[in-house]
Amino acid sequence: MSVDKDPRLAMLVDSIVRLSKGELSSRLEPSSARDEVDAVIAGVNLLAEELQQVYEQFEKRVESRTAMLRQAHLDMMKMAMSDALTGVANRVALMDGIEEALGQAVDGAPPPALLLLDLDSFKNVNDRFGHDAGDRVLQEVARRLAGVVRESDIVARLGGDEFAILLPGATMDLALQVARRAVEALGQQIRLDAVDIHCRASIGVRLGTPNQSAEELLLDADTAMYAAKREGRSIIKVFQPVMLYSRQLRSQMATELRDAIRSDELVLHYQPVVELATNRILGVEVLVRWQHPVRGLIPPDTFIPLAEEIGVIHDLDRWVMSTSLRELARWRRELKLDDDFQLRVNLSAVELKQLDLVDYVRALLRELEVPACSLVVEITETAIVTRGEVEMYSLLSLQQLGVGIEIDDFGTGYSSISYLRELPVSMVKVDRSLLSELNTRPGQLEFVAAILQLIRAAGLEAVFEGIETQEQADQLRALGCNSGQGFFFCHPMAADETAALLAGTRYLGLGEAVDDPEITVSR
Known part of the structure; x- marks a missing residue:
């Protein structure tokens, strides 16, 4: 078909x-x-x-x-804009949010406010309880911060223990309200297993301006936050232009400090440690000062925290150790020092973690022909509270070498006699704060006596610092305290003055204490 x-x-x-x-x-x-x-x-x-x-x-x-x-x-974009640990926004997302909010302000919307938060003493959480616990604390902090903001606001983690809150279309009153709510939320203890952790924050606040860049707004908030941290814990500071000058000055000072360590602008002063029963000089504590060419003599409480912050505390510690031991070697050659005369040198927590510390000290002692028993290293309670492996190795090795170990500023940190018994220490320096109210606060003398007995019961020797009056010296002597130091006996002196004192006497006469505003922190 x-x-x-x-x-x-x-x-x-x-x-x-x-x-x-x-x-x-x-x-x-x-x-x-x-x-x-x-x-x-x-x-x-x-x-x-x-x-x-x-x-x-x-x-x-x-x-x-x-x-x-x-x-x-979308998931990848979200991950790219989120903090992996806490789930809140990250720095990239925050900067995008700031730029968008500033752009809206240029078009007539209210300006954004930025809050920058840095957790106070968070390092102690990691050191004491481990990084897993620290991560859980950061997650809880992020959750609490998210609970004090509006839905349109951005909570971000910038890294480490630093957080930010962006408030688009804000006022200063709103920003301060959120900051206070954040302080209150973080002031409540965090329960981890059977441990209660307090994790407060210092906060810097900056209300933006339409012509600002995102980087400028972040820098201003960061500057205010550092100003808050310098004043204490749980402090809120609003940005002021003068803070930028202070920050620039601090940055300049950091550069100058690095140069000062290399160019020997640092000087050492020495304060005698006295046998209370006889007033015999048992040794001297080494105290470092910065002889600035323009600002004059700078006390340690000004530059020691800066040295720790910028990472030169290790170099500073080594300079102090080397210079003071060389001075001791000279005194031993030229003066008739007692056999039990000891040089007391402070070591930072950073230095205690250096694997070559013991070899460095051993080599110095051998080179200068100084017996190890003539050296005492002073460490703070916070430097060894975690009993890390490296720190314990350093302490045990120094002890085996014959170097004395002393806990400094006892009474200001964790102050537990039980943990002191487990450490290779032989001496405890009791902080001056316990003597300041010895004759004015009811029961303070009995409290000091109890502390002295506990230290003795642990098999340790007590050294009291901050003795400023005859009465304090007599009371400690009556309690059976062996040694102490303070302005009552002698002020810190330069090396040549110390040498002259040691050449002329082994015993200090008794005099009235003179207030010295420069000597506030021992290093």
């Missing part, structure tokens, strides 16, 4: 052509003849149906795959 004679054949060819072009909805109605042509039409319709099903399934898979890829992209 020809095509011309059967119109179905032309329709069939046309349907096949449309199928080949992707028109899968093309269908032919079979005729009533039910012959071979109808059989072919039925077969083409069936093929079209199957092709359409395959295509629809393919479209669904493509849509599903596209949705998965889109979601994966």
Whole structure:
């Protein structure tokens, strides 16, 4: 049968052509003849149906795959803008948010406010309880901060223990309200297992201006935050332009301090430690000062924290150790020092963690021909409270070398006699704060006596610092305290003055204490 004679054949060819072009909805109605042509039409319709099903399934898979890829992209974008540990925004997201809020301010919207928060003493959490506990604390801090802001605000973690809160369209009153709520939220203790942890924060606040860049706003808030940290814990400071000058001055001072250590601008002063029963000089404590060419003599409480902050405390410690031991070696050659005369040198927590500390001290003692028993290293309670492996190795090795170990500023840190018994220490220096109210606060003398007895019970020797009056010296002597130091006996002196004192006498006469505003912190 020809095509011309059967119109179905032309329709069939046309349907096949449309199928080949992707028109899968093309269908032919079979005729009533039910012959071979109808059989072919039925077969083409069936093929079209199957092709359409395959295509629809393919479209669904493509849509599903596209949705998965889109979601994966969104997840990646979210991860790129989120802090992995806490889930809040990260620095990138914060900077984007600041730029957007500042752009809105240019268009007439209220300016944004930025709060920068730094946790107070967070390092102690990691040191005492481990980094896993520290991570959990950071997660809880992020959760609490998220609870004190509006839905439109951004809480971000910038790294370490530093957080930020961005308040788009804010006022100073709103910013301070949020800052106070944050201080209150973080002031509540955090429960970790069976341990209660207090994790407060210092906060800097800066209300933005329309012409500011995001970097400038962040720097100003950061400057205010550091001003808050210098004043204490849980402090809120609003940015003032003068703070930038202070920050620049501190930056300049940091550069000068690095140069000072290299160029010997530092000087050492020495304060005698006295045997209370006889007033005999048992040794001297080494105190470092900075002889600045412009600012004059700078006390240690000004530059020691700066040295720790900028990472030069290690170099400073080594300079003090080397210089003071060389001075002691000279005194031993030129003066008739008592056999039990000891040089007391402060060591920072950073120095105690140096693996080569013991080798360094051993080499110095050998080079200068100074007996190890003539050296006492003073360390603070906080430097060894964690009893880290490196710190314990350093202490044990120094003890085995013959060097004396003394805990400094006892009474201001963790002050636990039980842990002192487990450490390789032989002496405890009781902080001056316990003597300041000795004759004015009821029960203080009995309290000091109890502390002295506890120290003795631990098999340790007590040294009281900050003795400023005859009465204090007599009271400690009556309690059976062996040694002490303070302005009542002698002020810190330069090396040549100390040498002259040691050359002329082994015993200090008794005099009235003179207030010395420069001598506030021992190093």
